[in-house]
Amino acid sequence: MHVFEAVDSRKSCRAFLPTPVDGALVRELIERATRAASGGNLQPWSITALTGAALADLVRDVRAALGTLDPRNLNGDYPVYPEPLFEPFRTRRFENGVALYRALGVARGDDAGRLAQYMQNYAFFGAPVGLFIALDRRCGPGQWTDVGGFLATLMMLARGYGLSTCAQESWARITTIVTPLIGLPDTEMLFCGVAVGYADENAPVNRVRTTRAGVDEVCRFVGFETT
Numbered sequence: 001m002h003v004f005e006a007v008d009s010r011k012s013c014r015a016f017l018p019t020p021v022d023g024a025l026v027r028e029l030i031e032r033a034t035r036a037a038s039g040g041n042l043q044p045w046s047i048t049a050l051t052g053a054a055l056a057d058l059v060r061d062v063r064a065a066l067g068t069l070d071p072r073n074l075n076g077d078y079p080v081y082p083e084p085l086f087e088p089f090r091t092r093r094f095e096n097g098v099a100l101y102r103a104l105g106v107a108r109g110d111d112a113g114r115l116a117q118y119m120q121n122y123a124f125f126g127a128p129v130g131l132f133i134a135l136d137r138r139c140g141p142g143q144w145t146d147v148g149g150f151l152a153t154l155m156m157l158a159r160g161y162g163l164s165t166c167a168q169e170s171w172a173r174i175t176t177i178v179t180p181l182i183g184l185p186d187t188e189m190l191f192c193g194v195a196v197g198y199a200d201e202n203a204p205v206n207r208v209r210t211t212r213a214g215v216d217e218v219c220r221f222v223g224f225e226t227t
């Protein structure tokens with residue numbers, strides 16, 4: 001697959017087919033993703049990959065531990081967004097939520113419907129593979145960025161295998177529940193989860209095509225004759 005196509009076709013997948021992903025392929029995907037650049041070549045990422053019964057047990061145990069808790073109000077080791085969220089990010093996040101829930105047919109005031117969708121995060125949206133991405137707690141912003149680069153590389157490479165993904169910060173909200181279940185050492189901090197599998201292309205939630213700010217909104221071009 002051409003790199004442009006990989007980037008363009010990557011989107012957050014929130015409904016997966018139950019089709020398993022071959023273990024050797026998952027290993028290869030992660031191995032290739034470790035080619036991501038990192039400052040000083042520190043390679044600060046740490047991955048836990050689950051599938052099959054191990055994944056099913058985790059999903060069951062997380063569901064039981066969550067009970068009636070609303071995880072949308074929780075923060076784990078780091079606040080997922082600045083509080084309060086400011087412009088223009090606030091509006092972008094809001095519009096993203098509107099598009100997602102519209103695709104799902106969940107009405108604006110239907111908080112139970114929204115919560116039900118959010119809880120799908122904790123089943124990896126039905127994906128056959130769940131990844132947890134963590135890093136050493138002593139790391140700083142530079143290494144956090146490196147982990148983001150690893151994540152992006154992994155999600156692009158997944159497209160080359162015909163796989164879809166969804167990065168999930170929602171897992172970081174329940175770090176106290178999930179960390180012991182996946183045996184993550186106390187020295188590591190959970191950054192996010194990633195659902196990996198084959199997309200259910202017929203699912204309405206997967207038809208969402210998110211928008212982007214224009215290039216002039218995010219980049220100042222200096223010294224170019226034409227842009």
Ligand SMILES: Cc1cc2nc3c(=O)[nH]c(=O)nc-3n(C[C@H](O)[C@H](O)[C@H](O)COP(=O)(O)O)c2cc1C
Nearest residue numbers: 010011012014096121166167168169170171192210
């Ligand atoms: C680090 C990170 C964490 C994310 N966490 C979640 C999440 O917990 N649940 C979810 O449904 N989507 C999550 N997303 C997906 C974003 O909402 C999505 O990337 C964004 O809306 C742009 O849409 P696109 O990925 O389809 O291009 C996350 C994305 C990133 C990069």
